[in-house]
Amino acid sequence: MDANAANLTAQGDVFGNRWEAPFGRASTAFERVLRANGRGFRAGTTLKLEGDDNGAVYVVLSGWLAMSKSLANGARQIVDIVVPGGIIDPSSAQSDICAVQIETLSYARIAVVARAEWMRLSEADASVRRFQAMTTAAALSRMSERMLRLGKASAESRIAYALIELCLRLSAIGGGSGNTYHLPLTQQRLGEYTGLSSVHVCRTIRRLTRGGLIDMSDHMDIVIHDIDVLACIADVDLEVLRRQIIVESTATVL
Amino acid sequence: MDANAANLTAQGDVFGNRWEAPFGRASTAFERVLRANGRGFRAGTTLKLEGDDNGAVYVVLSGWLAMSKSLANGARQIVDIVVPGGIIDPSSAQSDICAVQIETLSYARIAVVARAEWMRLSEADASVRRFQAMTTAAALSRMSERMLRLGKASAESRIAYALIELCLRLSAIGGGSGNTYHLPLTQQRLGEYTGLSSVHVCRTIRRLTRGGLIDMSDHMDIVIHDIDVLACIADVDLEVLRRQIIVESTATVL
């Protein structure tokens, strides 16, 4: 836990010290709300349980969050991972209950905005609405991609896809450098993300590293050596995927 | 194909003859747009391919749609099924391209609203925005539920969940009666929805019917005999699920 926090803090120059960076040019009212509601959470904190009542919208300023669901037998599926710049509206069809569990994967700074306040902000500012719409569309796109792989792809393909998705998303917000980045995930968690057992995640990653496609050291420091082959295994077109899951230039929208 | 159309037409008293029913009390501007843009599509029509440019929002007035994605090898995953009253905004992060393929599962009446017009409508009317937000939240909830099962649940559980989800959704809009309803899906399609091969869908359904839990006749006329046991297999709480995936009383919102 604290190891994760330390890792993230080490990236502080990217997210930590400029927590408002993803929203640098945000309209002043929006920015003010984010500042006023920003709070820090330790790695592993549960913000919301399935079925909790749901009074807030979360805007991720730094760090990583996971949205997950569980079966009665304890099996867990991470439904989406959210990185800085993301918005989480945990409401389900009846907006008063939450359909997923939300927890931090690393130390994270999050603006916890009360629903009423978020509604006011959103009603008052069309650019906030536009930004939220784009964020939601991106989330739907990447969930669709992941569903496709959960249903139909091999373990190798699922892992390759996850590595590529997170690489693209991190690059877009200035995390990592080139094809090198750190994931604040254990193999267990990566398994919950890809629908695999932790044992099989291990074997699959080993196969990829032995094939020279990637390197992995020190609890998920990833280097992608041959992203084209990896993209081929993942069955994605990098440019197409980028346009579908990456919200370009937050600053331009807001 | 035409068999499906015929089946749906047979339900005409529910959706067919009163295509505007799901939006009966919609604000006049909204209702006018739906009427002006309503079009009929035969079963099996592809409205949108992955990667197509994306100039419209679809509002389903009657019939069923599927949103799907495919791998290079042809394997397909149905990412979501949309029933009357649903809104489909096929935009991805960059709103000009479409991340999924959209096609009709039955004869369907759909309001195809140009993006610009939809934006105008949405900007002008907060209740339209609220309705779209609820629809989106419901879609996210059910996708989350399905992802959980794709990743972690047995074939039996996935099928049971799909039957229950669609039963609840149909009941909510007055389709079927009690626990009896018709699905305009082949076993192949149901497999694409649940991440199973059509062969295994067959075996699994057979097991459920032999167990007396459900009946299935005549190309997916479903009767759920023991919904409690089915819910147990699907690992859901019916009431909780309903609140998470069902948009209550469309008419009240609009």
Place this chain on the structure above:
DNA sequence: CGGTACTTTGAGGCCACTCAATCAGTGTGG
């Protein structure tokens, strides 16, 4: 009545799972 689309059942194989043991790294208390 042949053609087509879908369902059903059998046989066999493989991928990913579970169980289990070992190893490595890190923090902790004596």
Place this chain on the structure above:
DNA sequence: CCACACTGATTGAGTGGCCTCAAAGTACCG
């Protein structure tokens, strides 16, 4: 400082659920 606990990664062995291939059965339709 070291023994210990604890968490996570790694590897082996064995199993089983779901897949693929294949063939036959059924319903519908021109």
